[in-house]
Amino acid sequence: xxxxxxxxxxxxxxxxxxxxxxxxxxxxxxxxxxxxxxxxxxxxxxxxxxxxxxxxxxxxxxxxxxxxxxxxxxxxxxxxxxxxxxxxxxxxxxxxxxxxxxxxxxxxxxxxxxxxxxxxxxxxxxxxxxxxxxxxxxxxxxxxxxxxxxxxxxxxxxxxxxxxxxxxxxxxxxxxxxxxxxxxxxxxxxxxxxxxxxxxxxxxxxxxxxxxxxxxxxxxxxxxxxxx
Numbered sequence: 626x627x628x629x630x631x632x633x634x635x636x637x638x639x640x641x642x643x644x645x646x647x648x649x650x651x652x653x654x655x656x657x658x659x660x661x662x663x664x665x666x667x668x669x670x671x672x673x674x675x676x677x678x679x680x681x682x683x684x685x686x687x688x689x690x691x692x693x694x695x696x697x698x699x700x701x702x703x704x705x706x707x708x709x710x711x712x713x714x715x716x717x718x719x720x721x722x723x724x725x726x727x728x729x730x731x732x733x734x735x736x737x738x739x740x741x742x743x744x745x746x747x748x749x750x751x752x753x754x755x756x757x758x759x760x761x762x763x764x765x766x767x768x769x770x771x772x773x774x775x776x777x778x779x780x781x782x783x784x785x786x787x788x789x790x791x792x793x794x795x796x797x798x799x800x801x802x803x804x805x806x807x808x809x810x811x812x813x814x815x816x817x818x819x820x821x822x823x824x825x826x827x828x829x830x831x832x833x834x835x836x837x838x839x840x841x842x843x844x845x846x847x848x849x850x851x852x853x
Contacts (some may be wrong), residue, residue, distance in 0.1 A: 626742075630726070633848040650671075656853075664778055670845070677767075677834070683684075690766060701729070701737035702729075702734075702735070703720075703721035703724070703738050703739060703741075703742070704741075705717065705718075705741060705742045705768040705842075705843065705844075706841075706842075707841045708841055708842055709836055709838070709841060709842060710759055710836070710842070711784075711805040711807055711834040711836045711842055712782050712783070712784075712807060712833050713833050713842075714807075714836065714841075714842035714843075714844075715782045715807030715809050715832050716779045716782045716809055718809075718832055718834070718844050719777070719779055719782070719811060719828075719830055719832065720743055720779050720810035720811070721742060721777075721828075722739070722755070722758055722777075722830065722847070723775065723777035723811065723813045723828050724774075724775050724776055724777045724813075725774060725775050726774040726775075727757075727765055727766075727768040727769035727771075727772070727773050728769065728772050728774060729774075731765070732759065732760065732761070732762045732765035732766075733762065735759065735765075736755075736756060736759055739755050739759070740752055740755065742755075742843065742844040743843060743844050743845070743846075744835045744843035744845050745843070746802075746835070749802055749804065749835060749846075750843050750845060750846070751833075751845060751846030751847070754846040754847040754848075755844070755846070755847060757847070758847065768817075771817040771818055772817050772818035773815065773816070773817040773818075774815075774816055774817070775813050775814060775815045775816070776813075776814050776816075777811055777812070777813050777814070777840065778811050778812045778814070779809060779810075779811040779829070780810050780811045780812065781809070781810050782807055782808065782810075783807070783808055784804050784805065784806060784807060784808075785808050785831065785852035785853060786852075786853060787852060788805070788852065789804040797847060802835065802845075803835055803836055803837045803838070804833050804834065804835045804845050805834045805835075805836060806831055806832070806833060806834075806848065806852055807831065807832050807834050807849060808829065808830070808831045808832075808852055808853065809829070809831075809832065810827070810828070810829045811827075811828055811829075812825050812826065812827055812828060813825065813828050819840075829851050830847060830851065831847075831848040831850070831851050831852045832844060832845075832846070832847055832848065833845035833846045833847070833848060
């Protein structure tokens, strides 16, 4: 899926990626894949393939748009938690990114819901990395024809070892942007009309989470590689 050019601050997507990357780099000097995050022009999904429209392949579809889609409710959108804990926020954000419900509304509406998780500091927000995890409007429509949706279960979240070591070596580095790396693991369950049991796959993702002391945490972006 092509990255979108949501750009409220006037800066180019490449410049926003460079700024968020620089903030993370201050404390993630050893994080694998960060150089690519800073330099590449096109955003690609960090770990999982794009969702598939066919209900015959339950293991292929992946992360999209709702923190707690159905069973019964088709109106819930993913709502960011009010927390100052980057681990807790990372768990909630991963659940939102791994969940979707094509029965609930259109692809643009679900994207807009996910964008509410992003930091309001446009120079650090990387919406393209979120958009890359959501199927195109055409594919979303094909999935909706089958009533396809996904739910997520989060098992664990932690700061990557490289992040922890770098932060211990220079505790003051985090104060530039208060962006934390959080690696989250869990499971995504897919279902569709006529197949409520669907299928499930393990998921792992590393997120950049901004938690300034003066306000609740927000999502900065999705890193292109999982950091253990």
